[in-house]
Amino acid sequence: EAQVTQNPRYLITVTGKKLTVTCSQNMNHEYMSWYRQDPGLGLRQIYYSMNVEVTDKGDVPEGYKVSRKEKRNFPLILESPSPNQTSLYFCASSRRREEISNEQFFGPGTRLTVL
């Protein structure tokens, strides 16, 4: 089954404790990205990657890092989480850029609480 998986699905942590949220897709997609969703603000893009070893900032990258060492994986790293990073996070993937109509596939979400 074609899918995007995220782990963990739920996480409660404390300020300053480094954490990683993993994202993996099995569709051989070149493009992957991370969004956060907050009440009243909708979904906003954090980082994206056009291919292996190619990453770039989205609209709200502060406090986050990403890496793309393999095509299927795109982990989101919070080196020193703060309470304002409490949010619902979604990973997404899609096929190459030339197909503007390509649909994006989203993971099930990771609900992060930073105390």
Next chain:
Amino acid sequence: DAKTTQPNSMESNEEEPVHLPCNHSTISGTDYIHWYRQLPSQGPEYVIHGLTSNVNNRMASLAIAEDRKSSTLILHRATLRDAAVYYCILRDWNSGYALNFGKGTSLLVTP
């Protein structure tokens, strides 16, 4: 980016058709109209997209006005599972891959 305007919420009875409107009066000639939806406690999922002509797929139909300044997502027979937030999004080559979800329309389906 060109913006879209959608009603905050709509309500429908189960098994009846639902017409979800979207206004995009500043749409450019290269903007595609995409619809995504987000079911409760799930990630967004693609519904349909179009450029100028009406489109149909297994999930829904998309009716695009002749001047392209508005469009309507049509669910032919709403089910309880269709209760979700529906997002109308414009995309073109310049906007890259990021999806500007906006606030969407929250659809309530009642038995």
